[in-house]
Amino acid sequence: MRVLPRSIRETLTDAWLVGPAAVAMLTFIFLPVAAVAVFSFTDYQFGANSFAWLGLENYERLFGSTLGQRAITNTLLYVSIVIPASVGLGLVVAIGLHRMAEWAPGFSNVLRAVYFLPVAATLVAMSVAWQMVLHPSLGVVNQALVALGGEPRSWLSDRGIVLYTLAMIGVWQTVGYNMVLFLAGLVAIPKDLYDAAEVDGAGGNWSRFWTVTWPMLGPTTLFVLVITATNAFRVFETVATLTQGGPAFASDTLVYALYREGFVYFKAGYASAITMVFFVILLVLTLAQFRLVERRVHYR
Amino acid sequence: MTLPALLELQNVSRRFGQTTVLDDVNVSINDGSFTALLGASGCGKSTTLRIIAGLDRPTEGRVVLNGAEVAEKTAYERNVAMVFQSYALYPHLTVFQNIALPLTMRHLGTLGRMPGLGRLLPNARAARSHIRQKVGETAESLGLSELLHRKPSSLSGGQKQRVALGRALVRDPVLFLLDEPLSNLDARLRIKMRGELVSLHKRTGKPFVYVTHDQTEAMAMADQIVVMIDGKVAQAGSPRDLYDHPANKDVAAFIGHNAMNFFEPGDGLAQLNGVGDKAVIGVRPEHLVPDPDGALSAHLETAEFLGSETVLGLRTQNGKQVTAIASGEVDLPAEGSQLNLGVLAGRFHYFDSQSGKRMTEVTPS
Secondary structure, eight states: OOOOOHHHHHHHHHHHHHHHHHHHHIIIIIHHHHHHHHHTTBOOOTTOSOOOBOTTHHHHHHHHSHHHHHHHHHHHHHHHHHHHHHHHHHHHHHHHHHHHHHHOHHHHHHHHHHHHHHHHSOHHHHHHHHHHHTOTTTOHHHHHHHHTTOOOOOTTTOTTTHHHHHHHHHHHHHHHHHHHHHHHHHHTSOHHHHHHHHHTTOOSHHHHIIIIIHHHTHHHHHHHHHHHHHHHHTOOHHIIIIITTOSTTTTOOHHHHHHIIIIISOOHHHHHHHHHHHHHHHHHHHHHHHHHHHHHHTTO | OOSOOSEEEEEEEEEETTEEEEEEEEEEEOTTOEEEEEOOTTSSHHHHHHHHHTSSOOSEEEEEETTEEOTTSOHHHHTEEEEOTTOOOOTTSOHHHHHHHHHHHHHSOHHHHSTTGGGTOHHHHHHHHHHHHHHHHHHHHHTOGGGTTSOGGGSOHHHHHHHHHHHHHTTOOSEEEEESTTTTSOHHHHHHHHHHHHHHHHHHOOOEEEEESOHHHHHHHOSEEEEEETTEEEEEEOHHHHHHSOSBHHHHHHSSSSOOEEEOGGGSHHHHHTOTTSEEEEEOGGGEEEOTTOSEEEEEEEEEEOSSEEEEEEEETTOOEEEEEEETTSOOOOTTSEEEEEEOTTOOEEEETTTOBBOSOOOOO
């Protein structure tokens, strides 16, 4: 057999290495997205033999109807609570545990595991626990409130507070994960920088944080933001198990609406439109975060 | 000594759990001096520096600065400046902001440091112009004026080093502490920066404490060298003192460009010298020179020609390996041939064969 020229051999190697992944990505990611994009302009229903072209009607319904608007605003409200709260708390807990590791390493590790527990646990199972905790009459929360002289609340069936309750559970679930990421970021900060800050007069807790910790955590924070945002936008399990979007759609969110329209009412076309909106929101968000923030966190 | 020391470590020990890092260390640093803390890695020299700086506290002992005990004071309160091996520049700040940081921390309050608000406060504005001027002067003196708006990541190692020096210089400290500042630079730049550090020391007139594992650096720059071995001060003195009168075998082995030759009692030189089995004899390679009438004869095994000198690797009849130095001008016999070596007058060092301590007098047995 004649040996091929080196440049061709190298090209073939490249093709071998990249090819399978590229083909898989095309068939399993790009094609389905394209299909969903097409369906979103039709009235296709699961199991139907034909479908009609609707143009933008599905999108008009989503943005025009009260129901659609409510799903969108609910999702945005949920996200705007969960992102800052879970990132902020995650950072505070991480810094606390990081410092505690110096004088009580054992206890710090125990707390670390405790904070991480909600991440490791199945959210559906945890929802059952939350249901008990938040039960209007039997729940610990209300019993504590009553004991302290407060009014018991219907945490999951009061239209005014149900979304905030879900957001709190969302924060509870995300803090541990963010904490782990921030802890990894904290460990990577060179100790010399803290020494330099101390020598330069930035040794107080507050100035240490602003001079060294916060800037050095930039890349970690960006990553945490992106991860938290995508997870928060995808809120589904708690809604599905605890409220089914109720009462009266007060806790309806984009992904839950998508599930209901697509898999309960089999309106694949409308569900596809919701999917596209969801997809675009996440895409824009991620791109914006990387474009705007990335240049500023890597200090080039 | 008549001059009171600017800074003194008195019987300082530092233990981390079971391990003793510093054991009863005494160091005294005079105003305007250039002190090198010299030792192999892990000997406690960096811990000593951190204790001087106030970044670490002694387990026992006192740190006295200007006559006052400062163990409870932070590095900032002691007003020491420190240059780190890793440079420790703040990556998110420009060169200007890096150099200015000690001043902004000192002259601007929390409100004044905020980017937008600071401009509105009148006294912050005055402080800012003072800072700009100081940073400008410092940058100028280090040749950094062109780089003030760059971020550290776009600087070369030498430039980063200068920025780190600028950050130390700008605040007018009582003491400069340098932790292996040159070890991340390439050889040529290191020699250049060595000269610059010495002239910087002359210019500021402030005491420098310089941590290094490189005895050449210590010999070249310092007027006092503190040799540390295993958490103890093995010897402190001028470079010439250490070279001419090393206090023990370890110091003798550490100081000097070429490692000293040690002759154990059985190695043949002791008998020649008539000191019997009490002493180990040390002779520096540069004091062991080819000499037709020399008392020591050996086979020439290797010869490294370095231009100004030639390093000779030799072996005596007893099988003992010896290094000697010949001037680069000398014509050497072929490798493998016999050579007579002589020791320059007064260049013998005697160490106790048990304790390794220097013996001032050796009575021939």
